[in-house]
Amino acid sequence: MTSTSPAARAPLGVADPVRLLRSWTPGSGSWFSGPAGSLRTRGVLTGLPPGDADAVLRCLRDLGDDAVAVGALPFDPAADAHLVVPEHVERADPLGAVLVAGPGGSPVAGTARPIPAPAAYEAMVAEALARMAAGGLDKVVLARALEVVADGPVDAVPMLRELARRDPRSYLFAVDLPPERAGTPRTLLGASPELLLSRRGATVTANPLAGSAARSSDPEEDRRRGEALLASAKDRHEHALVVADVAERLRPVVDDLEVPAAPSLVRTPTLWHLSTTVRARATDRDTSALHLAQALHPTPAVCGVPRAAAHTAITEIEPFDRGFYTGAVGWTDARGDGEWVMALRCGEVQGDRVRLWAGAGIVPASRPADELAETGVKLRTLLDALGLDEA
Numbered sequence: 001m002t003s004t005s006p007a008a009r010a011p012l013g014v015a016d017p018v019r020l021l022r023s024w025t026p027g028s029g030s031w032f033s034g035p036a037g038s039l040r041t042r043g044v045l046t047g048l049p050p051g052d053a054d055a056v057l058r059c060l061r062d063l064g065d066d067a068v069a070v071g072a073l074p075f076d077p078a079a080d081a082h083l084v085v086p087e088h089v090e091r092a093d094p095l096g097a098v099l100v101a102g103p104g105g106s107p108v109a110g111t112a113r114p115i116p117a118p119a120a121y122e123a124m125v126a127e128a129l130a131r132m133a134a135g136g137l138d139k140v141v142l143a144r145a146l147e148v149v150a151d152g153p154v155d156a157v158p159m160l161r162e163l164a165r166r167d168p169r170s171y172l173f174a175v176d177l178p179p180e181r182a183g184t185p186r187t188l189l190g191a192s193p194e195l196l197l198s199r200r201g202a203t204v205t206a207n208p209l210a211g212s213a214a215r216s217s218d219p220e221e222d223r224r225r226g227e228a229l230l231a232s233a234k235d236r237h238e239h240a241l242v243v244a245d246v247a248e249r250l251r252p253v254v255d256d257l258e259v260p261a262a263p264s265l266v267r268t269p270t271l272w273h274l275s276t277t278v279r280a281r282a283t284d285r286d287t288s289a290l291h292l293a294q295a296l297h298p299t300p301a302v303c304g305v306p307r308a309a310a311h312t313a314i315t316e317i318e319p320f321d322r323g324f325y326t327g328a329v330g331w332t333d334a335r336g337d338g339e340w341v342m343a344l345r346c347g348e349v350q351g352d353r354v355r356l357w358a359g360a361g362i363v364p365a366s367r368p369a370d371e372l373a374e375t376g377v378k379l380r381t382l383l384d385a386l387g388l389d390e391a
């Protein structure tokens with residue numbers, strides 16, 4: 001069955017996930033795919049208040065039971081979110097293991113400038129370690145960026161297909177952002193491994209990740225690296241800080257919180273991560289997925305502990321504004337259901353520019369060279385989609 005329906009009125013259709021992916025073009029709306037399904041939106045019925053989850057839920061309820069809001073939350077909770085009610089919404093099964101056939105497109109020709117230079121990123125990590133030694137900061141996530149300037153306009157379509165081809169089981173997204181230049185679409189696209197929060201009926205799920213190790217092409221070495229990550233005291237500590245924060249912030253707004261005592265391993269094509277799936281029951285119909293996502297964000301997987309000190313350190317140490325990177329992308333609907341995914345392993349495409357980012361959690365046992373290398377591996381997700389070698 002396939003249908004395209006006005007978001008606010010008719011039931012949502014169930015379409016072919018590959019067709020939905022193939023239907024996406026920059027500026028035409030947004031596209032999401034994850035283990036629970038795919039979503040493609042078109043047009044804008046109305047914009048929404050930038051950060052007010054109560055007002056968003058009220059507005060969706062006024063529009064009808066099937067109304068959906070989609071968009072992106074910035075890293076800085078004080079900055080404006082970008083949320084819209086689309087004109088049309090289609091849903092499909094997860095892309096999952098579905099083969100996304102076809103060539104990914106030719107490599108982008110151009111230059112990539114690291115921001116800051118690699119040695120300066122190591123100095124940033126050293127600065128964070130000095131702040132930790134001085135007291136008052138237990139963990140901070142520090143990011144670096146690559147600014148790609150291409151020889152012509154960058155086509156986000158083959159990039160998205162290549163991301164999907166390489167990792168169809170990740171949380172894939174292409175979100176329309178408000179253009180900075182009239183007539184030039186601006187898209188945030190990526191393949192994130194991390195679910196910030198989903199709510200389906202009463203079931204609430206969060207899946208914090210923190211603690212990473214590069215994969216190896218040799219199966220034996222790859223397995224060894226995964227096991228070493230699971231046994232690493234430094235990474236277990238980095239991870240535990242995130243899980244504790246997520247549990248503490250969810251507890252007041254949910255029932256029956258279940259937090260596993262130890263993490264497990266998850267993998268992307270390039271990295272192993274420590275992962276904990278937190279489950280709970282939502283009891284209040286006025287607490288939507290957006291409310292819950294905002295209650296958690298920014299978790300120490302992207303900010304740090306304590307949150308305020310980490311946020312200050314990020315603002316003072318990083319040489320750029322993160323914008324929507326390390327924010328969240330996703331949707332919430334009139335019933336309060338929704339899914340918000342961490343905006344990681346992503347890039348922003350606009351005209352002839354692509355900006356990509358990667359960060360790493362810094363704890364007192366971190367070493368600058370290791371964190372630089374880890375961010376290099378994380379940048380590969382988007383560099384591979386662009387067909388570029390630089391990291």
Ligand SMILES: C=C(O[C@H]1C=CC=C(C(=O)O)[C@@H]1O)C(=O)O
Binds near residue numbers: 143
């Ligand atoms: C900040 C990023 O990853 C976060 C999510 C998973 C693992 C992380 C880590 O091990 O440092 C980071 O906290 C990023 O990919 O840019």
